[in-house]
Amino acid sequence: MVNDCGKLMEAWRRIKDDPTAPRPWHDGDKIPWHEPAFSERMLAIHLDQRTHMASRTLDVIGHHVGWLCERLRVLAGAERGLRVLDVGCGPGLYCHEIARRGHETVGFDFAPAPLDHARAVAAQEGLACGFHHADLTRLDDDALALFGAVDAVTFWFGEFNSFQTDVARRFLKRLSSVLRPGGLFALEVQPYDSFDREDVNEWQLHESSPLCDGPHFWLQRHHWDEDAQAEITVYWIIDARTGEVERFAQCHQAWRDEELVAALADAGLTGAVFEPPLSVAPWQ
Known part of the structure; x- marks a missing residue:
């Protein structure tokens, strides 16, 4: 365990001087999904069937995919052979299950x-799946050339809310461009009224977590910005072995239903229908 008082004092100063009311996206925005070591730790969380922290459990995914396949059957009149693009596919859990049911997927x-x-x-199961390393916020205007035309686009788990409105409006247009006429855009969002609007500070002790691979102190500050209609959670991670401190932040944007419908329509995605929750899992 760390016994370097200098490092602990430096950590204390950094945390003390951090804004008590951080601004979403201005005072930090994303945790480092793209970093190899972090993504390895997150993969273990994705695959852990005891938690919904990173991905849904397989039974919930199966329920969601069943709903999707039924919608595709009604819209396209086909039970197999359609093509689906999954945005932010992670370890491919949705793509794999959709492909097992006879469709082709790209994530x-x-x-x-x-x-x-x-x-x-x-590859092991011989599934009709293709996967691309791509940043949603940096998709080219011609996303069609990268992914090809699809019958459906899916964007699960409320990840849509982790982008600012102007960024989301841009990538919605790019995603819309790959949909065939009459295609389905299935977007799972965090409901406007479900955001926690109370400021909360808390701390925890962990043996390991996605943010550190050893024992550490986990301090976090949650703040709701009424003007931005967005939340930010700042994480301070203090490595108990070395005293090194790292700061991370994650933001989520709230959308009213009418704002979301307007943004979708602006991207050429019309006829929005709000479905009731598909499961009792968090962020249904």
Whole structure:
């Protein structure tokens, strides 16, 4: 355990001087999904069937995929052979299950370890899945050239809310461009009223976590910004072995239903229908 008082004092100063009311995206935005070591730790969380922290459990995914396949059957009149693009696919759990039910899938993410897992499972099972390393916020205007035309686009787990509104409006247009006429855009969002609007400070002790591979102190500050209609959670991780301190932050944007419908329509995605929760899991 660390016994360097100098490092602990430096950590204390950094945390003390950090804004008590941090601004979403201005005072930090994303945790490092793209870093290899972090993505390896996150992969273990994705695959852990005891938690919904990073991915849904397989039974919930199966329920969601069943809903999707039924919608595709009704819209396209086909039970097999359609093509689906999964945004932020992670380890490919949705892509694999959709492919097992007779469709072709393509997924993209920018976390390396989950993508490696997704490709390995698809190859082992001989599934009709393709995976790309790509950043949603940096997609070219011609996303069609990268992914090809699809019958459906899926974007699960409320990840849509982790982007600012202007960024989301841009990538919605790019994702819309790959949909065939009459295609389905299935977007799972965090409901506007479900955001925690109370400021909370808390700390925990962990043997390991996605943010550190050894024992550490986990301090976090949650703040709701009423003007931005967004939340930010700042994480301070103090390594108990070395005293090194790292700061991470994650933001989520709240969307009112009418704002979301307008953004979708602006991207050419019309006829929005709000479905009730598909499961009792967090962020249904």
